[in-house]
Amino acid sequence: MSEEKLYLYPLWLRIWHWTNAFLFLVLIFTGLSLQYAGIESTLIRFDIAVSLHNIAGIILTISFVFFVFANRFTSNSNYYRIKRKGFIKRLLKQFRYYTYGVFIHEPTPFPVSQKRKFNPLQKLSYVMVMYLMMPVIIITGFALLFPEVNLENVFGIAGIYLTDLLHIVTGFVLSVFMIVHIYFCTFGKTVWSNFKSMFTGWH
Numbered sequence: 001m002s003e004e005k006l007y008l009y010p011l012w013l014r015i016w017h018w019t020n021a022f023l024f025l026v027l028i029f030t031g032l033s034l035q036y037a038g039i040e041s042t043l044i045r046f047d048i049a050v051s052l053h054n055i056a057g058i059i060l061t062i063s064f065v066f067f068v069f070a071n072r073f074t075s076n077s078n079y080y081r082i083k084r085k086g087f088i089k090r091l092l093k094q095f096r097y098y099t100y101g102v103f104i105h106e107p108t109p110f111p112v113s114q115k116r117k118f119n120p121l122q123k124l125s126y127v128m129v130m131y132l133m134m135p136v137i138i139i140t141g142f143a144l145l146f147p148e149v150n151l152e153n154v155f156g157i158a159g160i161y162l163t164d165l166l167h168i169v170t171g172f173v174l175s176v177f178m179i180v181h182i183y184f185c186t187f188g189k190t191v192w193s194n195f196k197s198m199f200t201g202w203h
């Protein structure tokens, strides 16, 4: 692996990333509190959880739009481009490394360089999360905030119920992503090196 110092995480990206991570934690805690609220017992008082969830969701939307534009108009977008030819093969190679190679101290098949920040699995998961799941959770979130925009009836089921289901399922998948994401971030040079990079900008 290269020992060279690489500046891979510009300031805008670091600010977006940690704001996003913090808002995610707020949304998960308040979301779970709303989901499992009983008549008497709630993790966070119901009205407070609703307000915090709405406010965090709106700030998350603003920060997401900022990410999309900043990523579109800076060179960071190059890291999100998937070259289709041979991608499955590269994915499988990375998968084999994570499930086997890493445990027998094989060298990483896709070392980080100025041209390649992400391995194929990271690239796929970041693209799916940022350009598919984030839009879904944001759009369904707003549809729940303004219930009148929902279809009244979809094949005999209330539209708002389907919107809610999609919001909750996507929230669950994103929460699992976050846990897996943090786990894989420990696969750096040391356990902490990737986390340090996201603060300093330097890999």
Ligand code: HEM
Pocket: 008, 009, 013, 017, 020, 021, 022, 024, 076, 079, 117, 122, 126, 129, 130, 174, 178, 181, 182, 185, 194, 195, 196, 197, 198
């Ligand atoms: C406490 C929670 C989180 C921690 C500790 C964390 C940690 C990190 C670290 C260390 C990196 C740099 C290593 C790498 O590029 O893979 C990173 C990158 C990234 N994280 Fe997270 N993360 C968290 C939450 C999230 C969430 C909730 C999302 C999205 C929903 C997210 C999306 C990303 C993306 C897209 C990148 C790549 C950014 C780029 O370089 O263009 N992270 N994260």
